[in-house]
Amino acid sequence: MKQIREISQKIDPYSLRLRLTIAVTAVSALSLGSLAIWTSWKMQELLINNHKQNVEEIAQRLPRDVQLYSGMMPSITGLQKAINNLTITNTFLWVKTPNNQVIVKSNNWQQLPNETATELISLGEMSQKPQVKKLDKRYFVIRSGVLPLRDRGLSKLFVVKDVTREQTTFLAMVRNLGIGSVLAVVAISLLAAFYIRQALQPLRQLNQMTSVISITDLGQAKLYLENAPSEVKELAQTFNMMLSRLFQSWEQERQFVSNVSHELRTPLTIVHGYLQSVLRRQNNLTPTQQEALETAAAEAERTIRLLQDLLDLARADSGYLQFQMEICVLNDLIVEVVGMAEKYSDRQITVESTTNRVEAKADYNRLKQVLLNLIDNAVKYSDADTPITIKLHQQEQEAIIQICDQGYGIPLQHQARIFERFYRLDEARSSSTGGSGLGLSIVKTLVESMGGSVTVRSRVATDRQTKSLTQGSTFTITLPIH
Incomplete structure (x- = not known):
């Protein structure tokens, strides 16, 4: 049974x-x-x-x-x-x-x-x-x-x-x-089932080939079937034409984002520089003017960061993002990152690591950018009186870095999508904290480009007294040692 x-x-x-x-x-x-x-x-x-x-x-x-x-x-x-x-x-x-x-x-x-x-x-x-x-x-x-x-x-x-x-x-x-x-009838049914299964095999092959096509190999993907019926071959040709159109559309979109990000970053940098220069000579400014200039400078800086993120993603998609891979001592890198993060966040950041040196093959500056992004994310989405913990250890041939917070937590149905571009768990909260929805996408792109992986584990529960989400999230970065 x-x-x-x-x-x-x-x-x-x-x-x-x-x-x-x-x-x-x-x-x-x-x-x-x-x-x-x-x-x-x-x-x-x-x-x-x-x-x-x-x-x-x-x-x-x-x-x-x-x-x-x-x-x-x-x-x-x-x-x-x-x-x-x-x-x-x-x-x-x-x-x-x-x-x-x-x-x-x-x-x-x-x-x-x-x-x-x-x-x-x-x-x-x-x-x-x-x-x-x-x-x-x-x-x-x-x-x-x-x-x-x-x-x-x-x-x-x-x-x-x-x-x-x-x-x-x-x-x-x-x-x-x-x-x-x-x-x-039974014999005919069995023979028909076998024959139909064999006849539909080209469609299953077509499904398997299309299921593994990703955005990275969209331009080189070609579907070809041997010994397939004419109708299935026509379907494969239609898929190839569709993939070609999708690749052209993707290339145009990527090129547009890259060009716009590059063209807008320079004038915005100049504007931000002039705003900072005016703010340094604030003796002749009224409080209202000073507040307006500070808001404009902050928004300009935020927009420049957004354009830089878009430019990095466009370069990564096209394969032009450069990496200087070397053996990095992760203990020293984390100490440096924690020192930088504590200055701008005024938050308590605890480091838990082994006494042994943990080394990994990575781009030092890019990995620093990844850790700062994750720490910034933990700061934005957790209360000011809760600690942030960074854990470092080695497991077989992999170095593992974990950034843990006691913040709001991420519901299970959203955990699979938080690394998507422009995806926000809470639009209102993200807008108030200045998030653009690109930070975690940048993290995933950089880590995977260095041969590693990044995952998230989060538990959401409601506190009976405060009715607030209190369980927090843990982002885990895995990098190869050699």
Whole structure:
């Protein structure tokens, strides 16, 4: 039962393979069923209907013969002679009075067992059309009628023919035909399922090839199928044209972002420089003017950082982002990063690391940028009185850095998307903290470009007293040692 349940769970009721198999099975069952019914009808006509017709002819001829013989001899003698003349192999005749007394019967009843003969004789009114009836494990075609006699009035005529052999043969052939039809339908269904599976293999190959295409290899991706039907090859060509258009669109978008970021960064840097220069000579400024200039300078600096992030992402997408890979002592790097972060954040940052030197192959400055981004993220999304912890240790051939906070936490349904560009968990909170939705995307791009990986683990729970999210998040960076 467990195996059947597992198989039923794997069957997709909406799959093309299942639908085609069901269609072929239904057509096969309908065709073979119709053929079996027609064959059974013809067999019955050949084996049984001829006997019914023979019985009907005897029942219709007997009254004429009785009338003919009754003019030459006594009625009972003429009746017996007429019955004897019409008696053939396996055919039995008898005549009853209206009160069910047998007055004449054929002379071949010794061919039947006594029990069967007695049961036949005891039959009462029967249909005037020949019918097949089973008596004592034997089959008979039975027909009754009315026989007028000169001195007996209207009597009952019974004509019976033993068709046991024919009916048994007919039933056996019908049974074998039914079993053969079922087996044929099963065999056709299995063969059809196998053939349909093989025929749909190019579509599965097409699905597998398209599922592994990423944005990085979009320009080089080409779908090619051998020994595939013409329709599937046309579909593959359509996919190739679509991939080419997507690549061109992606290139145009990337180039646009790169050009805009580059062109806007220079004038904004100049504007930011002039604003800072004016703020340094603030003696002639009113408080309102000074506040406005400080806001403009802050927004200009934020926009410059955003443009720099966009430019870095565009360069990474195009493969132009340069890395100077070297063996870095992560203990020293983390001490430096923590010192820089504590100056601008005024937050307590705790370092937990082994006494041993932990080295990894990375770009020193890029890794510093990654850690500052993650620490900045932890500062923005945790309360000011909660600590931030950085953990460093080595596990086999990998160096592991963890940035832990006790902030708001990230719901599970959002954890898979927080590394996407411009994705924000909370639009209102992100806007208030100045986030652009690019920080974690930059982190993921830089870490993966250095051969590492970054993951997040976060638990969200509601504190019963403060009703605030208190569990926090842990970002884990894994880098190769060599």
